[in-house]
Amino acid sequence: MSASLPTPLVEMRGISKSFGAVSALRHVSLSVLPGSVVGLVGDNAAGKSTLMKILAGAILPDSGSILIHGRPAVYDNPIGAREAGIEMIYQDFALVPELTVAQNIFLGREQVRRRWGGVRTLDTARMNRRARELFASLGLRVPSVTSPVQALSGGQQQAVAIARATGFEAELVIMDEPTANLGAPAIEKVRQTIEGLREKGVAVILISHRLEDIFAIGDRFVVMKRGEIVANREVGDTCSEEIVAMMVTGRDPRAEGPTA
Amino acid sequence: MFLVLALWIVILSLSSEHFLTATNLLNVARQAAPLIIIGVGMTFVMSTAGIDLSVGSTVALISVLAGSWLSAGLPAFVVLPLLLLVGALLGSLSGWVITLGVPAFVVTLAGLTSIRGLAFVYSDGYATPIVNPVMAWIGRGGILGVNAPFLIAMAVAVLGWFLLNRTRFGLHALATGGREEAARVMGLAINRIKIAVYALTGALAALGGIVISARLSNGSPNAGVMLELEVIAATVLGGTSLFGGRATIAGTVVGALLINFVRNGLNLLGVNPYWVQVVTGIILVLAVLVNTVLSRRVESWARATSEGDEGNAE
Incomplete structure (x- = not known):
């Protein structure tokens, strides 16, 4: 290892995971540099979402380790991952429809205050105020932080999910298919959000079927197939034909080419 | 539901001179007390989409x-x-199996079936008289003319309201109950x-x-034969959703x-007292019908409005 290489923000080493007899991930390693945008691609059942849920603390791996800033990260639930600076935006946004916008944003890390000698009560006024500030600073729009999420449109619900993931000093934001089922203006908004995160030095892992999004805003492709990583490519060093071919065959032609 | 209750009270006050007397109202409050106490617990269970x-x-x-x-x-x-403690343990056991x-x-x-079976096994089917000053106060005592069961029920309701609306637990x-998968991935x-x-x-059922x-x-x-159904009726009548995510303690009190x-x-x-059961059933269906239809209307209206706003903003 050369000393000039920066320490990766996040490094996953030898991650394996099986669901019963099905092996979802086989010894997968992945590293992400600070402020970089990684596009994670692969067909269905390639293991992308499982790998990312492990990184986000929602699934525990059978084996393997995660390092953050070169130090082993010890968390076994999403709250631990979030405290370590890793946030995930789920494809279905993972919002509770009946709860308000502010309640969803603070879900699992509510602000409380002690009253009557120790009883911890929710500080709803403070959470509402901070949620409003958050939307203002991110330039996202929602009708009201006190309206229930189920009263919001799809685009507004995504804004809530983005605000929740980016509003708490995250260092890495994972986005699972953020542009699926969105119209052109909303896709542009997501791209702007990712650019904004990169400028702040926040890394992004983007799971997407839309290769053009990754070519437009990404730094690097990571291709997965059947629970393994097939290839790593700089965005400027590849084309969509090559990426698609690797997604389908599960083989990296450059790795095999010279030796064959 | 508050409206229905108010309307019913007005109608009854006009039709019977015995209805709007302090004695009668306190009597009804006392009869409703067990329903309120257990209904507060049922409201929490239903908020998690359980029963x-x-x-x-x-x-x-x-x-x-x-x-x-x-x-x-x-x-x-x-x-x-x-x-x-026995009630809480029985409840935890159910809860654990559910998880x-x-x-x-x-x-x-x-x-x-099995808990009532235990009650019969333990008692051999016989009732035992209870002679105890504390139990006598709970049953027939009170403070300043308000009977003890209703006081206990109100205390439970206030604590339950606080727990549901003001704490992280609630x-x-x-x-x-609203969306379990979202709650799970949020940790x-x-x-x-x-x-x-x-x-x-379980503890409130014991109380x-x-x-x-x-x-x-x-x-x-x-x-307590068929009491579970009455408790569920009171809770649903009050506006708590059987499918979780939406719950109201005040509604449960009013329902009871x-x-x-x-x-x-x-x-x-x-x-004829047998008609009471028929009427209660009809009210239950009407109340839930009105609740769900109204809330669906309001939701679709709200969504239509907010999408319209977004369209203007883009």
């Missing part, structure tokens, strides 16, 4: 245990906490929450059982009062 069918049987088991332990000479300050993946309906249906229970301790709501309901036994001065394995005011009013009007 507890075993509360009536828990009332019976607690009733026979109260009769037996008190007549054995144990002091009330030992027996009553023990009974609450293993068995549907709440099945687990608590099993509780409904919020997390609602989140679990909420779903299994702990589920066990806790059933434990709470309801104590109040009922004190009122009847009797520990009976036949106490409404059921008892309907019964009381029809009695005063001289209606």
Whole structure:
């Protein structure tokens, strides 16, 4: 290892995971540099979402380790991952429809205050105020932080999910298919959000079927197939034909080419 | 529901001179007390999208245990906490099995039959008279003219309201019922929450059982028959969703009062008491119909409006 290489923000080493007899991930390693945008691609059942849920603390791996800033990260639930600076935006946004916008944003890390000698009560006024500030600073729009999420449109619900993931000093934001089922203006908004995160030095892992999004805003492709990583490519060093071919065959032609 | 209750009270006040008397109102409040107490627990269970069918049987088991332990000479300050503990343990057991993946309906249906079975086994089917000053106060005492059961029910309702609306526990229970997968990936301790709501309901069923036994001065394995259905009716009537995520303690209190005011009013009007059950059933369906249809209308209206706003903003 050369000393000039920066320490990766996040490094996953030898991650394996099986669901019963099905092996979802086989010894997968992945590293992400600070402020970089990684596009994670692969067909269905390639293991992308499982790998990312492990990184986000929602699934525990059978084996393997995660390092953050070169130090082993010890968390076994999403709250631990979030405290370590890793946030995930789920494809279905993972919002509770009946709860308000502010309640969803603070879900699992509510602000409380002690009253009557120790009883911890929710500080709803403070959470509402901070949620409003958050939307203002991110330039996202929602009708009201006190309206229930189920009263919001799809685009507004995504804004809530983005605000929740980016509003708490995250260092890495994972986005699972953020542009699926969105119209052109909303896709542009997501791209702007990712650019904004990169400028702040926040890394992004983007799971997407839309290769053009990754070519437009990404730094690097990571291709997965059947629970393994097939290839790593700089965005400027590849084309969509090559990426698609690797997604389908599960083989990296450059790795095999010279030796064959 | 508040409107329906108010309307019913006005109609009854005009039709019967006995209805709007302090004695009668306090009497209805006392009859509603066990329903309110257990309904508060059911509101928490339903907020997690669960259900507890075993509360009536828990009332019976607690009733026979109260009769037996008190007549054995144990002091009330030992027996009553023990009974609450028994209720909480029975509830935790249900909750734990539910977290293993068995549907709440099945687990608590099993509780409904087996816990009442235990009550009969333990008592051999006989009722035991309860003679105890503390139980006598709970059953017939009061403060400043307000009877003790209703005071206990109000205290439970206020604490329950606080727990549901002002603490992380209440919020997390609602989140679990609203969308469990979202609650899970946000890191909420779903299994702990589920066990806790059933434990709470078990303890409150025990408290309801104590109040009922004190009122009847009797520990009976036949106490609380069909009570679970009445508690569920009161909770749903109040506006708590059977599917989780939406729950109201005030609504449950009103639902419990409404059921008892309907019964009381029809009695005063001289209606055959069997009709009371028919009317209660009809009111339940109408109330839920109005609730769901109205809330669906409001939701689609809200969504249409907010999408219109977004369209303008783009």
